[in-house]
Amino acid sequence: MATSLFLSRHRSVRASGVFERIATPAAGGALHAELARALLRARDAGIANPIAIGAIPFDTTQPAELLVPEHSEFFNRDTLRPLAALPLAPVVASTSIPGEERFKQGVRQAVANFAHSDIRKAVLSRVLEVELAGRADPAAIFASLAAQNPTGFQFRIPLSSGAELVGVSPELLLRKEGAHIVSNPLAGSARRQPDADSDAAAGGALLQSPKDLREHRYVTDDIRRLLAPLCATLDVPEQPSLLSTNAMWHLSTRIEGTLRDPAQTSLQLACHLHPTPAVCGYPTDLARKLIDLVEPFDRGLFAGVVGWCDADGNGEWAVTIRCGKVQGNTIRLFAGAGIVADSCPDAEWAETQGKLGTMLRALGAARPSASANVATAAEAA
Numbered sequence: 001m002a003t004s005l006f007l008s009r010h011r012s013v014r015a016s017g018v019f020e021r022i023a024t025p026a027a028g029g030a031l032h033a034e035l036a037r038a039l040l041r042a043r044d045a046g047i048a049n050p051i052a053i054g055a056i057p058f059d060t061t062q063p064a065e066l067l068v069p070e071h072s073e074f075f076n077r078d079t080l081r082p083l084a085a086l087p088l089a090p091v092v093a094s095t096s097i098p099g100e101e102r103f104k105q106g107v108r109q110a111v112a113n114f115a116h117s118d119i120r121k122a123v124l125s126r127v128l129e130v131e132l133a134g135r136a137d138p139a140a141i142f143a144s145l146a147a148q149n150p151t152g153f154q155f156r157i158p159l160s161s162g163a164e165l166v167g168v169s170p171e172l173l174l175r176k177e178g179a180h181i182v183s184n185p186l187a188g189s190a191r192r193q194p195d196a197d198s199d200a201a202a203g204g205a206l207l208q209s210p211k212d213l214r215e216h217r218y219v220t221d222d223i224r225r226l227l228a229p230l231c232a233t234l235d236v237p238e239q240p241s242l243l244s245t246n247a248m249w250h251l252s253t254r255i256e257g258t259l260r261d262p263a264q265t266s267l268q269l270a271c272h273l274h275p276t277p278a279v280c281g282y283p284t285d286l287a288r289k290l291i292d293l294v295e296p297f298d299r300g301l302f303a304g305v306v307g308w309c310d311a312d313g314n315g316e317w318a319v320t321i322r323c324g325k326v327q328g329n330t331i332r333l334f335a336g337a338g339i340v341a342d343s344c345p346d347a348e349w350a351e352t353q354g355k356l357g358t359m360l361r362a363l364g365a366a367r368p369s370a371s372a373n374v375a376t377a378a379e380a381a
């Protein structure tokens with residue numbers, strides 16, 4: 001059984017061995033009691049500081065992919081030696097589902113829908129099925145991804161099917177330490193540019209873009225609505241700031257709060273917020289229905305939640321984006337974009353291309369962007 005990894009500027013975790021797997025779906029809430037019992041069993045079995053690590057799917061009625069490992073250790077990411085580059089089989093083919101025309105048609109369909117419904121935002125995504133000449137090695141992909149993306153949340157989660165989830169998310173859904181919580185939603189995006197001046201201009205334009213500011217606002221308003229009743233203090237900055245990855249600029253808001261009742265676990269709180277309008281839309285239930293109608297594939301773990309939680313409920317959960325599911329010779333990559341009334345199909349397609357660039361570059365299948373060399377990447381939280 002491969003190692004599970006979740007790297008963060010905060011605390012990084014490495015876990016191995018399977019004490020128990022937990023597949024109870026997050027919807028309905030039974031998962032949290034089940035997890036608490038599993039962590040108690042682990043402690044009774046002699047595991048000193050048991051944790052759970054893994055992922056929750058976008059659709060929370062689907063099985064969770066959590067495990068309580070036999071061994072886990074926390075470490076400081078900065079002290080990690082750079083992972084040695086491992087040989088990667090070359091990419092031989094890639095197929096988008098849906099294809100370009102069908103995706104743009106979906107954007108038009110969503111925009112038309114807004115005029116006749118209460119939906120204000122829907123996040124539409126696509127899959128890129130990438131086939132390699134040989135076995136897709138998750139360790140090699142992770143090493144390449146970590147070397148190219150030193151910030152954000154790098155993760156490697158072995159799944160019950162034998163596949164692996166690998167990615168680097170820039171988006172913190174929820175971190176909890178005692179009563180202190182932080183969430184750092186992202187929404188509203190622009191592609192990084194190859195030369196420094198146009199790159200800075202693209203970031204500056206994003207910060208002023210009414211369309212992107214609106215897209216972002218749906219997310220922060222919804223997170224405020226969900227967290228305010230649970231918090232004694234809650235700070236939601238009025239204006240977003242910029243966060244950059246190697247491929248994208250994002251509008252970003254760091255939300256911080258103090259819980260009234262610190263007994264809620266980080267996973268309970270993450271599930272309370274999930275899915276935010278950053279990956280689903282607004283209002284949530286209507287947007288989810290529209291996504292079901294328009295997207296011709298199952299998101300699975302994409303746009304879900306990935307991270308870890310300890311027996312005191314402390315932990316950190318990122319939004320499962322900029323990722324792929326690795327199995328055999330293939331890796332299934334995912335990317336989405338928030339659609340609002342003034343969205344343009346060409347620009348939304350280009351946004352998903354930009355987002356796919358992070359994983360494609362790790363696979364050696366995209367030109368390295370000059371912007372990847374700009375050492376300004378801010379970091380979530």
Ligand SMILES: C=C(O[C@@H]1C=C(C(=O)O)C=C[C@H]1O)C(=O)O
Binds near residue numbers: 278303334336
């Ligand atoms: C859905 C994705 O990203 C989400 C959507 C964003 C947007 O629409 O601007 C930005 C960051 C993420 O919250 C993705 O990367 O696939």
